[in-house]
Amino acid sequence: MNFLEHIKMASTTLLANKMRSSLTMLGIIIGNASVIGMIGIGEGAQSFVNAQVNSLGPNVLFIIPGSPEAQSRPVYPPQTLVLADAEAIAEQVPVVEEVAPSLNGSELMSYRGKNASASLIGATPEYLSVRSFDVARGRFMSDLDLKRNEQIVVLGSELAEQLFGNEDPLGKQVRLKDISLQVVGVMQPKGSTFGTNQDMNAFIPITTMANRIVGETSPYGTQVTFISVSIKNPDSMKAAQFQIENLLRLRHKITDEDDFTVRNQKDLMNTLGQITGALTLVLAATAAISLFVGGIGIMNIMLVSVTERTQEIGLRKAIGASQQDILAQFIIEAVILSAAGGLLGTAIGVGGVFLVAAVTPLSAGISPVTIAVTVSVSGGIGLFFGVIPAKRAAQLDPIVALRSA
Amino acid sequence: MKTSLSPLQNHQQPPSKKTIVKLENIKKVYGMGEIEVQALKGVSLTVEQGEYCSIMGASGSGKSTVMNIVGCLDRPSTGAYYLDGVNVAQMSEQELAKIRNIKIGFVFQQFHLLAQLSALDNVMLPMLYAGVPTGERRKRATEALIRVGLENRIQNKPNQLSGGQQQRVAIARAIVNRPVLLLADEPTGALDSKTTQEVMDIFTELNASGMTVMMVTHETEVARQTRRIVWFKDGEVIHSHLTPEDLHEATF
Numbered sequence: 210m211n212f213l214e215h216i217k218m219a220s221t222t223l224l225a226n227k228m229r230s231s232l233t234m235l236g237i238i239i240g241n242a243s244v245i246g247m248i249g250i251g252e253g254a255q256s257f258v259n260a261q262v263n264s265l266g267p268n269v270l271f272i273i274p275g276s277p278e279a280q281s282r283p284v285y286p287p288q289t290l291v292l293a294d295a296e297a298i299a300e301q302v303p304v305v306e307e308v309a310p311s312l313n314g315s316e317l318m319s320y321r322g323k324n325a326s327a328s329l330i331g332a333t334p335e336y337l338s339v340r341s342f343d344v345a346r347g348r349f350m351s352d353l354d355l356k357r358n359e360q361i362v363v364l365g366s367e368l369a370e371q372l373f374g375n376e377d378p379l380g381k382q383v384r385l386k387d388i389s390l391q392v393v394g395v396m397q398p399k400g401s402t403f404g405t406n407q408d409m410n411a412f413i414p415i416t417t418m419a420n421r422i423v424g425e426t427s428p429y430g431t432q433v434t435f436i437s438v439s440i441k442n443p444d445s446m447k448a449a450q451f452q453i454e455n456l457l458r459l460r461h462k463i464t465d466e467d468d469f470t471v472r473n474q475k476d477l478m479n480t481l482g483q484i485t486g487a488l489t490l491v492l493a494a495t496a497a498i499s500l501f502v503g504g505i506g507i508m509n510i511m512l513v514s515v516t517e518r519t520q521e522i523g524l525r526k527a528i529g530a531s532q533q534d535i536l537a538q539f540i541i542e543a544v545i546l547s548a549a550g551g552l553l554g555t556a557i558g559v560g561g562v563f564l565v566a567a568v569t570p571l572s573a574g575i576s577p578v579t580i581a582v583t584v585s586v587s588g589g590i591g592l593f594f595g596v597i598p599a600k601r602a603a604q605l606d607p608i609v610a611l612r613s614a
Numbered sequence: 615m616k617t618s619l620s621p622l623q624n625h626q627q628p629p630s631k632k633t634i635v636k637l638e639n640i641k642k643v644y645g646m647g648e649i650e651v652q653a654l655k656g657v658s659l660t661v662e663q664g665e666y667c668s669i670m671g672a673s674g675s676g677k678s679t680v681m682n683i684v685g686c687l688d689r690p691s692t693g694a695y696y697l698d699g700v701n702v703a704q705m706s707e708q709e710l711a712k713i714r715n716i717k718i719g720f721v722f723q724q725f726h727l728l729a730q731l732s733a734l735d736n737v738m739l740p741m742l743y744a745g746v747p748t749g750e751r752r753k754r755a756t757e758a759l760i761r762v763g764l765e766n767r768i769q770n771k772p773n774q775l776s777g778g779q780q781q782r783v784a785i786a787r788a789i790v791n792r793p794v795l796l797l798a799d800e801p802t803g804a805l806d807s808k809t810t811q812e813v814m815d816i817f818t819e820l821n822a823s824g825m826t827v828m829m830v831t832h833e834t835e836v837a838r839q840t841r842r843i844v845w846f847k848d849g850e851v852i853h854s855h856l857t858p859e860d861l862h863e864a865t866f
Contacts, residue, residue, distance in 0.1 A: 218742075221730060221731070225729070521726075524722075525743075526687075526711065527685070528714065529714050529791075530715075531712070531743075607687050608687050
């Protein structure tokens with residue numbers, strides 16, 4: 210008797226008991242759907258985080274005020290970074306491509322009675338390329354603008370729309386506190402990064418920002434909120450980080466605890482990846498337990514089925530079925546049940562993942578490998594839990610089996 | 615049990631042909647250790663090709679045990695059993711499954727049809743295990759069903775058939791692999807007298823066309839339609855060649 214005929218016969222038997230077959234599959238369906246759902250959501254979260262980190266710009270280091278230890282303290286660290294630090298990095302660290310210091314703030318911006326809360330970014334021309342922003346219309350700031358403390362602004366796409374609607378913002382004056390700024394450009398939409406809407410930004414020359422808007426400088430020069438640094442070659446990331454740290458320690462005359470922190474994208478990605486990875490694992494493990502319980506359900510029903518079908522087994526043996534034939538028949542039934550349950554569960558799980566993706570910012574990330582693995586695992590569960598009932602069936606004495614009326 | 619018969623009578627010995635069943639001093643002991651039950655105490659029996667033979671006896675006489683051994687469902691404790699010239703007494707379970715499949719056809723009191731399969735599929739089942747190609751399977755199963763007069767019921771499920779029809783499907787299933795021996799265990803036990811006759815007619819017709827038939831029965835009316843009756847008592851054959859006429863005279 211060949212394999213195909215075994216499958217055909219098992220299907221006939223299972224279809225003859227539709228109610229029981231589907232109830233038996235239910236455990237596996239739920240188990241598989243939850244495994245797929247959990248892994249899918251985990252993978253979605255992972256790729257969401259990666260996309261967020263990538264949107265910060267490629268090969269970028271971030272220098273922020275305060276020691277690495279201070280980053281976890283609830284108080285805001287003092288502004289220890291100054292514009293001169295950024296200039297020193299650009300001049301003295303050879304692997305650095307560009308340096309973009311920025312001085313951030315938040316102010317109400319108005320145009321002809323319309324107000325919008327803008328995220329002010331005092332920037333340099335390098336900000337555009339280091340942080341992967343693009344100008345949609347007009348221009349970004351130039352070195353000359355910085356030198357002259359020009360009162361100009363480049364608006365984020367959403368901010369421009371809120372203030373100007375359908376009107377062309379280029380050349381118009383917007384008001385900020387008691388000064389007015391001329392709009393010279395509008396940015397391409399960028400979306401949000403870690404909950405910050407990048408399209409509500411207003412880019413102002415960092416000198417203008419420091420002198421006219423923030424209006425305070427430290428004894429060491431113009432303070433900056435943080436410095437983004439792009440590196441020529443991703444392989445020299447570590448070297449760049451090391452050189453920048455040494456340079457800043459020297460400049461800040463540090464002997465004890467650093468008053469700044471250098472972060473790279475990869476660290477950030479790894480940290481976040483570990484968190485989402487652990488989360489995925491916990492979720493998947495919980496779901497795997499329900500898959501296991503589903504397997505026990507299959508074994509339970511198959512055992513009942515062997516008892517119920519004792520006469521059938523006896524008859525099959527009497528007309529020539531060998532022990533192997535009976536063993537194969539029951540194992541194949543169990544595997545079909547669990548594999549079919551696995552497929553159905555996968556379909557439901559994938560559907561669930563896409564549903565979650567549709568209503569949350571998470572992307573529907575479910576890899577074909579995950580699907581292949583979970584379906585074969587559920588098939589394997591059928592194989593594993595089908596063996597005991599199948600063995601019991603195969604070893605039935607045909608005489609006793611035929612008598613059991 | 616009183617009998618007016620001499621133990622060994624050879625009224626109607628069939629023309630000597632090939633020997634199908636040859637049991638030599640078969641013993642069957644059940645249980646182990648101190649509580650042993652001797653179900654068969656040295657049975658010797660020969661059935662030639664083309665015979666039509668009933669096995670009778672009270673319950674516990676050993677007639678079912680001997681049928682199980684003849685049908686290769688069970689192995690004797692000692693003794694030799696030649697089926698179609700081959701000693702199968704101590705064959706492995708695997709080998710016996712093959713022998714049952716190709717050399718023996720079984721008919722049971724409870725029909726034992728698979729409820730989820732059509733008559734045709736039920737009849738095809740033994741050929742499935744024999745590895746007969748699909749096309750030939752269908753052809754032979756259809757022929758067997760025609761032979762038992764069920765050509766109009768081929769696609770019916772067992773629950774759409776009467777008891778007599780179900781037993782005819784079972785007979786078709788038993789003969790479809792062209793066995794050397796057709797074994798029936800109380801084949802009419804679950805049937806009324808009218809359908810009993812229908813089924814017996816099929817056995818008689820099969821035997822007439824050359825099939826060797828052995829059946830266990832406790833119904834005198836059924837045994838009387840066969841040509842040879844073997845009588846069991848207490849694990850032994852006490853009469854091996856009674857004729858139907860002898861049953862009239864006997865006061866069992």
